Amino acid sequence: MPDGRPVTRWTIGSPDGVRAEVLSLGARLQALHAPDRDGRRANVVLGCERVEDMLGEGAYLGATVGRYANRIAGGVLPLDGTTHRLTTQPTGHTLHGGTDGFATRLWDGVPVREGRRAGVRLRLHSPDGDQGFPGALTVEVTYLLHPDGRLWIGYRATTDAPTVVNLTNHAYFNLAGEGHGTVLDHLLRVESRGYLPVDAGLIPIGPAEPVLGTPFDLREARRIGDRVVDEDRQIRRAGAGFDHNWILDGTGFRRAAVLSHPASGRRVECLTIEPGLQVYTGNHFDGTLSGPSGRPYRAYAGVALETQHFPDSPNRPAYPSTVLRPGEEFRSMTVYCFSAG
Template identity: 55%
Template sequence: MPRPTVHRTPFGSAHGKQTHLWTLDSGTGIRAEVLTFGASLHRLTVPDTAGAAASVVRSLPALDDYAAKHPYFGAVVGRYANRVAHGRFTLDGAEHHIPANDRGHALHGGPDGFHTKVWDAAPDRKGDSASVRLSLHSPDGDMGFPGALDTTVTYTLDTAGTLAVDYASVTDRPTVVNLTNHAYFDLSGGDGVLGHLLQVDADTYLPVDGDGIPLGPRAGVRGTPFDLTSPRVLGERLGIDDDQLRDAGGFDHCWVLRDAGPGLRRAARLTAPDAARVLEVWTTEPGIQVYTANQLDGSYTDGAGHRHERHGSVCLETQHLPDSPNRPEWPSTVLRPGETARSRTELRFPHLAGL
């Protein structure tokens, strides 16, 4: 019986702190590499049906690249993933301001969000899994958010090849929190995703304005390019002439998942063109933001000859709905003292079953 392992290696220093690369090895062919900088998923190596291994997430070469401004490669983003309109929200009668960093709005917690921090880390190993638990203290007023927030993000890889990401946060004052991982997936190992099939288990999505802010109530996907209720070729979807797609440059929208109950349910299924690798995303969150790397332009590389091009990868960000602090009709992201905000997302690879 294979035994999962966990170990760390130095990865340089940032903000006067040593950073590390933590490697989780399932013992069955899957390996996850996690950085303490940004709690980032640096690599996720997965064999295909023929046994050939490749990383299915896009990465940057070195710590200096992660510490410089970049479009959130693999990072945990917060305190509030996605957008808060005009960087403002009111909680219990008090207005709070987050620095705007995206067309006049706050994106992913502001310019110095969780993706820029060096997290503490500790390993754990049980019989069939290995974990690394990352923790971060965000002080009261950090990026304008009220209350001191203590957050843990735990990556766990088991012998079945499932990578689970568990989020937990507590606060000493009422605040809002919405966390996700911003990995860019490419199941081909570098050839791009336009030929990939994508299915999203949602009948509605949130139309947005030109700044990516939701316009209002959810809309049905039927008869639109956003109908991913059955597997669709990504390149064909992005080629449809549609105002929403044209304004965003591709998909950068939140789908509202079916059966938004307390347990895990499947959110999305991504399949490589030859079906040699398949990824399923399962989550407890009510939504998933699909982003087709619309702003990448080839200026970032992985250090191994792969340029990160526009529409060359896709993000599948499980989360609460964008701008929820200003939308009381949507699932609440408010966290109060004595409560714990928890969520779980699992990355599963069904093509490996029986191999």
């Protein structure tokens, strides 16, 4: 780190199967190596090699983002009759926890094992007033990898005063391999009948709208490249692609999405207990960042499948609540299942 503190990397998994690399900087999934149908392995998540990139343009790549993932309009957080002013990005909104969110923090971590699953548990303390959020928050994120290729990400948080919490992982997947072209040839299925349209600032403009008859209808697997070329106003508004929240069907632990790459046979199934899924197709990558491959990341270099509560929920009473109070525990879980065939 710039102040001399070391960044720790944990490597978990099988030399011949799925293997993950997790960093203490941002509780970050820096790499995930998975075999294709012929057993050839590739790193299928985008990541940076330099700490300065992880503290700058590449801050969100693979990171745990919070205290509030996604956007809060105008940096305004109303809670129990008090309005809290949060730090905001140049857009004027709060994104992924503010200007110095969890993605750029150094977390404490210890290796853990649960049955056949091995991994790492990372912990962070966020003081009262951090980025404007009320309440001191203690957060844990646990990565556990099963030999069969299931990556479990579990979240826990407690607070000493009422606050809001919305945590997710911001990995970008490219199942052809990091730095190997775009995800336009990937197939994506999302288990959802509705999504949240957004305004020019990518803030939801109201209730969910049906996906039926729109490019957002991914109830059957669709080629991403066929969707992002659509002239739909919402696709154009997000920069010629997806940067939207889908309202997931059902409740409890269930399948949210499936991403597949026909050429390699690689596939990742996403399961979660969260009510929403933000799909972002990397529309704004401009070649500034490069990963371990040395190739620059350009538009559509990866797609993020961010399980979470809805954007701007603190300002939308009709959305599922993200309020956490003393004596309660925030818990969430998402599983990414990797396979090839």
